[in-house]
Amino acid sequence: xxxxSGDRRSSWSLHVxxxxxxSFSVEDPGAVARVVDRLAESVDAEVVVVIRRGRVVAAVGVxxxxxxxxVEVATAxxxxxxxxxxxxxxxxxxxxxxxxxxxxxVVVGRFDEPFDLEERSLLRAIGRSLALSFRALDALEAxxxxxxxxxxxxxxxxxRATHDQLxxxxxxxxxxxxxxxxxxxxxxxxxxxxxxxxxxVDRFKQVNDVHGHAVGDQFLVALAQRLRHAIGPGDQCxxxxxxxxxxxxxQKSPEAAEATAAGLFRALVDPLxxxxxxxxxxxxxxxxxxxxxxxxxxxxxxxxxxxYRAKQTGRGRVVVFDPQLRTAxxxxxxxxxxLRQALRGPGEFVPYFQPVISLVTGRVVGFEALVRWLxxxxxxxxxxxxxxxxxxxxxxxxxxxRMLRSACARLAEWRRLPGMDDLTISxxxxxxxxxxxxxxxRVAEALDLSGLPASALLLELTESVMMDEGSGDSETxxxxxxxxxxxxxxxxxxxxxxxxxxxxxxxxxxxxxRSFTSQLGHDREDEVIVESIVGMARSLGLAVTAEGVETxxxxxxxxxxxxxxxxxxxYGRPVDTAAATALLLDGAQVSA
Amino acid sequence: MNADRPIDDRPVGGEDVDGxxxxxxxxxxxxxxxxxxxxxxxSALNAALGGRSPSLVVVFCSTGYELAAVxxxxxxxVGDVPVIGCSTSGEVATDGPTESGLAIWALGGDGxxxxxxxxxxxxxxxxxxxxxxxxxxxxxxxxLASVLVLxxxxxxxxxxxxxxxxxxxxxxxxxxxxxxxxxxxxxxQTEQLFGDQVTTNAVVAAAIRSDAPVGIGVAHGWREVGEPxxxxxxxxxxxxxxxxxxxxxxxxxxxxxxxxxxEDESAFVExxxxxxxxxxxxxxxxxxxxxxxxxxxxxxxxxAEVPSGAAAHLMEGDDHTVLEATDAACRQAFxxxxxxxxxxxxxxxxxxxxAVLEDTGIRQEVDRVAEVSGGVPxxxxxxxxxxxxxxxxxxxxxxxxVVVAFA
Numbered sequence: 001x002x003x004x005s006g007d008r009r010s011s012w013s014l015h016v017x018x019x020x021x022x023s024f025s026v027e028d029p030g031a032v033a034r035v036v037d038r039l040a041e042s043v044d045a046e047v048v049v050v051i052r053r054g055r056v057v058a059a060v061g062v063x064x065x066x067x068x069x070x071v072e073v074a075t076a077x078x079x080x081x082x083x084x085x086x087x088x089x090x091x092x093x094x095x096x097x098x099x100x101x102x103x104x105x106v107v108v109g110r111f112d113e114p115f116d117l118e119e120r121s122l123l124r125a126i127g128r129s130l131a132l133s134f135r136a137l138d139a140l141e142a143x144x145x146x147x148x149x150x151x152x153x154x155x156x157x158x159x160r161a162t163h164d165q166l167x168x169x170x171x172x173x174x175x176x177x178x179x180x181x182x183x184x185x186x187x188x189x190x191x192x193x194x195x196x197x198x199x200x201v202d203r204f205k206q207v208n209d210v211h212g213h214a215v216g217d218q219f220l221v222a223l224a225q226r227l228r229h230a231i232g233p234g235d236q237c238x239x240x241x242x243x244x245x246x247x248x249x250x251q252k253s254p255e256a257a258e259a260t261a262a263g264l265f266r267a268l269v270d271p272l273x274x275x276x277x278x279x280x281x282x283x284x285x286x287x288x289x290x291x292x293x294x295x296x297x298x299x300x301x302x303x304x305x306x307x308y309r310a311k312q313t314g315r316g317r318v319v320v321f322d323p324q325l326r327t328a329x330x331x332x333x334x335x336x337x338x339l340r341q342a343l344r345g346p347g348e349f350v351p352y353f354q355p356v357i358s359l360v361t362g363r364v365v366g367f368e369a370l371v372r373w374l375x376x377x378x379x380x381x382x383x384x385x386x387x388x389x390x391x392x393x394x395x396x397x398x399x400x401x402r403m404l405r406s407a408c409a410r411l412a413e414w415r416r417l418p419g420m421d422d423l424t425i426s427x428x429x430x431x432x433x434x435x436x437x438x439x440x441x442r443v444a445e446a447l448d449l450s451g452l453p454a455s456a457l458l459l460e461l462t463e464s465v466m467m468d469e470g471s472g473d474s475e476t477x478x479x480x481x482x483x484x485x486x487x488x489x490x491x492x493x494x495x496x497x498x499x500x501x502x503x504x505x506x507x508x509x510x511x512x513x514r515s516f517t518s519q520l521g522h523d524r525e526d527e528v529i530v531e532s533i534v535g536m537a538r539s540l541g542l543a544v545t546a547e548g549v550e551t552x553x554x555x556x557x558x559x560x561x562x563x564x565x566x567x568x569x570x571y572g573r574p575v576d577t578a579a580a581t582a583l584l585l586d587g588a589q590v591s592a
Numbered sequence: 593m594n595a596d597r598p599i600d601d602r603p604v605g606g607e608d609v610d611g612x613x614x615x616x617x618x619x620x621x622x623x624x625x626x627x628x629x630x631x632x633x634x635s636a637l638n639a640a641l642g643g644r645s646p647s648l649v650v651v652f653c654s655t656g657y658e659l660a661a662v663x664x665x666x667x668x669x670v671g672d673v674p675v676i677g678c679s680t681s682g683e684v685a686t687d688g689p690t691e692s693g694l695a696i697w698a699l700g701g702d703g704x705x706x707x708x709x710x711x712x713x714x715x716x717x718x719x720x721x722x723x724x725x726x727x728x729x730x731x732x733x734x735x736l737a738s739v740l741v742l743x744x745x746x747x748x749x750x751x752x753x754x755x756x757x758x759x760x761x762x763x764x765x766x767x768x769x770x771x772x773x774x775x776x777x778x779x780x781q782t783e784q785l786f787g788d789q790v791t792t793n794a795v796v797a798a799a800i801r802s803d804a805p806v807g808i809g810v811a812h813g814w815r816e817v818g819e820p821x822x823x824x825x826x827x828x829x830x831x832x833x834x835x836x837x838x839x840x841x842x843x844x845x846x847x848x849x850x851x852x853x854x855e856d857e858s859a860f861v862e863x864x865x866x867x868x869x870x871x872x873x874x875x876x877x878x879x880x881x882x883x884x885x886x887x888x889x890x891x892x893x894x895x896a897e898v899p900s901g902a903a904a905h906l907m908e909g910d911d912h913t914v915l916e917a918t919d920a921a922c923r924q925a926f927x928x929x930x931x932x933x934x935x936x937x938x939x940x941x942x943x944x945x946x947a948v949l950e951d952t953g954i955r956q957e958v959d960r961v962a963e964v965s966g967g968v969p970x971x972x973x974x975x976x977x978x979x980x981x982x983x984x985x986x987x988x989x990x991x992x993x994v995v996v997a998f999a
Binding site: 011012013015016017018019020021022023037038040041042043044045046047048060061062063110111119 | 903
């Protein structure tokens with residue numbers, strides 16, 4: 001041992017306090033343990049235990065059992081204890097209890113040698129500084145916790161802002177942002193291999209309408225889950241809106257991309273059992289690949305166009321984007337704008353009339369009203385150029401309403417001609433119009449204004465419109481029945497040909513599709529179909545009109561098969577009001 | 593060795609040991625400077641064992657030998673007996689000090705129970721390694737050791753943590769002794785030995801339970817130079833400022849260091865080894881060895897921490913005071929034997945003391961130990977730090993002699 005001077009020793013405790021203070025850090029969770037080490041070493045103590053809120057937060061020199069003993073006597077704070085666990089050769093442990101805040105305490109123990117005044121003073125000062133440090137630590141901890149909670153809340157908020165709440169998939173914004181970044185950072189080769197798949201669920205509205213929105217939501221969640229599992233590593237999927245999903249994927253070639261689309265399709269279309277309801281999903285998929293200069297929005301739009309074409313060509317298909325689709329879209333946009341303009345005025349949409357002939361008498365028994373657009377610059381625009389656009393935009397509802405009023409008014413005029421009071425009129429009714437709850441009141445209004453009896457009016461629907469309606473007990477159908485209006489099923493035989501809707505809807509006429517008529521005399525199978533339709537109609541008490549009759553031979557065969565009515569070029573093309581009136585005035589005998 | 597169970601439970605093997613470890617209790621020691629590894633081991637081991645079967649073998653070995661070869665030879669000879677050891681910067685055996693040699697210390701016979709463990713260090717330091725090694729105390733039958741011998745890497749991080757780690761496991765009832773391994777002052781890398789395994793950045797420990805008392809003596813013999821200073825800047829083992837001045841400048845100026853020491857690192861190490869720092873404590877100074885200097889940063893490097901806020905003295909010594917400390921440490925150790933005679937000693941002597949004493953002095957030191965102990969077997973080594981905890985929680989020393997006497 002060195003010979004230390006008394007003067008110097010008198011300040012040892014001050015320096016020890018300095019050491020302990022400098023070892024405390026609120027940034028380092030291990031700092032308390034370090035302070036406890038220093039404290040023990042500074043006064044040659046064997047034991048140091050820090051008790052906060054009845055719990056030991058740091059200890060040296062004692063095992064758990066002895067620590068528990070010290071905690072137990074913390075309230076009494078004895079000046080010495082005997083701890084059997086520490087060793088038999090030590091008789092007793094002198095203790096000093098240095099108070100912290102409240103009941104918190106640091107207990108320091110030394111075998112056989114009580115702490116002198118200077119040591120007690122030092123331990124008390126260290127206790128005070130520890131208490132202050134703990135307060136700082138608590139405040140810092142609270143701040144950290146608050147910051148963590150804020151960070152967590154921000155993370156949740158960010159996730160909410162960038163992910164679809166229903167499916168958990170990235171939202172449109174995130175998909176676009178990520179795709180833009182990917183396009184920006186990609187090498188030319190990577191860019192070329194970047195593909196966007198746009199998926200739209202077929203007939204999702206029907207799922208919602210038939211099964212309710214809750215099941216519709218479950219349906220989307222299930223599809224999202226399948227999509228998530230179907231994509232490859234490094235691919236991203238997202239929900240753009242409603243029933244629209246997107247996948248961004250790396251593909252080696254257009255062929256590989258089509259194979260991937262087929263894989264996605266297969267992954268999605270297995271039947272889903274949702275609360276006991278079996279639903280068979282179908283999707284239409286559009287594909288496009290990136291090129292230099294592309295941005296995410298335009299790529300997704302291109303894939304959307306391709307998807308749209310897939311829908312147009314029959315749903316459940318995959319279509320690869322072609323720049324012509326964009327041209328078609330631009331044309332479509334032009335038509336849409338012109339339609340909007342046309343609907344502002346009264347006279348651009350007019351009915352043309354095609355006669356319907358009784359195959360028994362050869363007389364005109366009625367007309368089918370067909371819409372024509374008298375475009376101010378393009379002349380007469382055929383329906384196939386504008387009806388699909390009008391159907392998509394909903395403008396068809398207004399066009400149908402106008403046709404209904406005009407056709408009814410015209411028929412009322414004709415029925416006033418001698419011998420014409422039993423003429424009927426068929427008016428085409430689009431899916432949109434049929435789904436419009438205002439349809440019955442429009443029909444009633446057209447009949448009122450024209451003075452026609454309801455029996456003179458046939459609303460012509462395709463099979464698919466009836467299928468989309470779901471069942472014949474809808475309010476629209478019920479009101480039409482009340483009004484007394486009957487339905488004609490257009491293009492019969494090409495769709496579902498379900499007997500159910502023939503029973504449930506007020507169907508009066510089946511119209512045999514022109515594809516069958518054209519094969520009469522050539523294709524035995526088609527003849528059998530026509531014969532079956534006629535037979536079925538007869539047994540159900542329905543009339544049958546053959547469409548697209550162009551030859552005498554077809555007409556004769558139809559007569560042989562028992563078909564009652566016909567229309568087609570053989571009897572007259574669709575003509576304007578004047579020509580139709582002339583036809584009637586000429587005697588309404590149109591036998592070729 | 594399998595460190596998961598008490599080693600002394602295993603059968604004792606070896607070619608030239610007789611029977612089991614029972615019989616009269618004994619301690620043996622031997623040294624050798626023969627260049628051939630096997631010959632050196634055989635020579636030292638023969639002297640230490642004297643044909644007896646040991647319960648523990650401790651090897652102190654110069655880096656001049658391949659320590660792995662030494663370990664293999666020892667294990668070949670003694671079989672499945674606890675063997676611990678380390679590299680050194682000089683060795684001590686009963687016959688005297690050696691340089692570039694090896695010393696072997698062994699004990700056996702009735703009344704000794706020994707377990708041993710290895711703790712491998714982590715990038716954070718040796719604390720966890722020491723704690724792991726110290727669990728050998730729990731392997732003893734009654735879980736209470738008379739002494740725990742620790743041999744730690746001498747160049748890895750803060751050596752104070754070795755004592756803290758071991759104390760945390762062994763607790764207040766078990767005295768800690770030991771030393772930090774050396775590398776013949778190359779200051780590059782030290783090695784630790786456990787059975788036939790040689791490693792670095794580790795702590796090896798042997799827990800010894802003895803039926804007879806174990807005495808521990810600690811003394812250094814350094815004296816203070818000038819007024820104490822405040823450690824105003826310190827991070828870990830680097831002292832940045834003393835009294836708010838660059839620590840290196842304060843140090844060099846206080847000792848009026850020659851020009852070579854101010855620019856040559858090896859000259860500085862040689863100069864500093866006999867000029868430590870002393871941290872002011874309650875009733876003593878804790879010596880801290882200055883192991884190097886950073887001339888650019890003007891800082892001092894140490895192998896154990898000098899905490900900010902501490903009061904520190906510059907210290908120096910001479911052969912007279914250092915030898916006086918030898919006497920004091922021996923006296924203190926013998927006092928712990930409760931009137932019984934020692935049967936053997938372990939020494940952990942700082943390499944700096946060797947530098948002060950030089951060849952003649954260290955010979956005298958070992959002679960004095962032999963004289964006061966009655967010529968009992970002695971072995972030890974010159975260390976990079978000494979461990980002696982008999983009271984309180986602390987017990988790491990520098991530039992100090994630790995004497996462990998077994999009755």
